[in-house]
Amino acid sequence: MVRLCVICNKERAIVKRPKTGQQVCRECFYYVFETEIHNTITDNKLFKKGDKVAIAASGGKDSTVLAYVMKLLNQRYQYDLDLFLLSIDEGITGYRDDSLETVKRNQQQYELPLKIVSYSELYGWSMDQIVKEVGLKNNCTFCGVFRRQALDRGAVILDVDHIVTGHNADDIAETVLMNILRGDIARLPRCTEICTTGDGSIRRSKPFKYTYEKEIVMYAYFKKLDYFSTECIYSPNAYRGHVRTFIKDLESIRPSAIIGNDIYNVLKKKTKNYLVYLFNVFCYYKDIIHSGEAFEIKEGVKLPVQGICKRCGYMSSNELCKACMLLEGLNRGLPKLGIGKNFK
Numbered sequence: 130m131v132r133l134c135v136i137c138n139k140e141r142a143i144v145k146r147p148k149t150g151q152q153v154c155r156e157c158f159y160y161v162f163e164t165e166i167h168n169t170i171t172d173n174k175l176f177k178k179g180d181k182v183a184i185a186a187s188g189g190k191d192s193t194v195l196a197y198v199m200k201l202l203n204q205r206y207q208y209d210l211d212l213f214l215l216s217i218d219e220g221i222t223g224y225r226d227d228s229l230e231t232v233k234r235n236q237q238q239y240e241l242p243l244k245i246v247s248y249s250e251l252y253g254w255s256m257d258q259i260v261k262e263v264g265l266k267n268n269c270t271f272c273g274v275f276r277r278q279a280l281d282r283g284a285v286i287l288d289v290d291h292i293v294t295g296h297n298a299d300d301i302a303e304t305v306l307m308n309i310l311r312g313d314i315a316r317l318p319r320c321t322e323i324c325t326t327g328d329g330s331i332r333r334s335k336p337f338k339y340t341y342e343k344e345i346v347m348y349a350y351f352k353k354l355d356y357f358s359t360e361c362i363y364s365p366n367a368y369r370g371h372v373r374t375f376i377k378d379l380e381s382i383r384p385s386a387i388i389g390n391d392i393y394n395v396l397k398k399k400t401k402n403y404l405v406y407l408f409n410v411f412c413y414y415k416d417i418i419h420s421g422e423a424f425e426i427k428e429g430v431k432l433p434v435q436g437i438c439k440r441c442g443y444m445s446s447n448e449l450c451k452a453c454m455l456l457e458g459l460n461r462g463l464p465k466l467g468i469g470k471n472f473k
């Protein structure tokens with residue numbers, strides 16, 4: 130028996146949405162996927178007309194889908210945004226050089242201007258050189274800290290108001306758990322925010338905050354988008370990888386583990402299939418992301434005060450920002466100096 134799409138009730142269902150369990154046809158999947166992102170953008174007032182927005186593009190599935198969908202929604206709903214692609218070349222031979230080739234093709238396919246900035250030009254060190262110094266244990270700390278600042282610097286070069294990244298619901302759930310496991314209460318409330326203002330006035334947001342990674346992969350696959358799918362060669366020991374595996378295990382016994390369902394959306398959701406409706410109601414849980422959002426810091430708890438790095442002028446809660454600390458360690462031949470809390 131042919132199963133019909135629960136939304137249009139006409140076409141054959143070919144996708145079971147990981148987010149809701151709904152069986153939908155290809156066109157309805159595109160429509161709900163894109164509309165949910167549009168709703169996230171408008172509900173959270175992420176942009177205003179005329180904004181210049183840089184899409185942080187790594188060539189991977191998330192940012193490739195982000196670039197495609199941002200361009201599409203910008204046209205469909207007349208957001209009136211000026212869009213750019215911004216890529217950071219960390220200098221990882223056999224990985225980032227290949228993925229940047231994908232971004233260059235995306236530039237042609239989506240007709241968006243592209244700016245690439247490299248760690249070598251900004252810091253004088255590529256990740257290949259850093260890994261030679263520090264090995265494979267703490268290299269992701271260097272890469273993450275440097276990339277954050279590199280994106281800000283790239284945004285200044287492009288003179289944009291806003292950076293959007295492809296962080297999805299799975300990434301955010303991982304970050305919530307990592308912050309809990311590390312007891313990093315200062316970062317915990319911030320990591321679930323959909324939009325933050327970093328250094329200066331450049332806003333940074335995550336239009337995929339409520340989008341499941343599996344749906345992004347499905348979308349990229351059905352739309353035949355051109356993306357690079359290899360994992361970073363330097364991240365096999367990253368802490369995040371262990372947290373990811375843990376969440377996947379949780380999901381196998383509790384599919385709502387990442388985000389749960391918002392009861393109001395569940396009740397609003399129109400479906401003629403009563404079983405699907407009941408399933409959605411039963412799936413009403415507030416799981417990792419909602420838990421992260423609900424955390425409140427007790428009054429009186431001392432939190433780091435944000436100031437300015439005395440060396441580079443970027444935002445920092447210490448005299449020197451983390452990027453400058455790490456860089457100083459590298460330049461002094463003591464790469465472990467900036468890692469941990471005992472830097473002097």
Ligand SMILES: Nc1ncnc2c1ncn2[C@@H]1O[C@H](COP(=O)(O)OP(=O)(O)OP(=O)(O)O)[C@@H](O)[C@H]1O
Nearest residue numbers: 185186187189190191192193215216217294295296
């Ligand atoms: N080298 C880079 N240049 C520009 N943006 C980047 C780069 N690396 C990561 N980003 C941004 O940060 C987001 C999250 O990066 P992460 O390393 O978690 O990769 P990911 O989840 O595999 O995403 P993607 O599939 O887009 O690579 C990306 O979606 C992208 O927007």
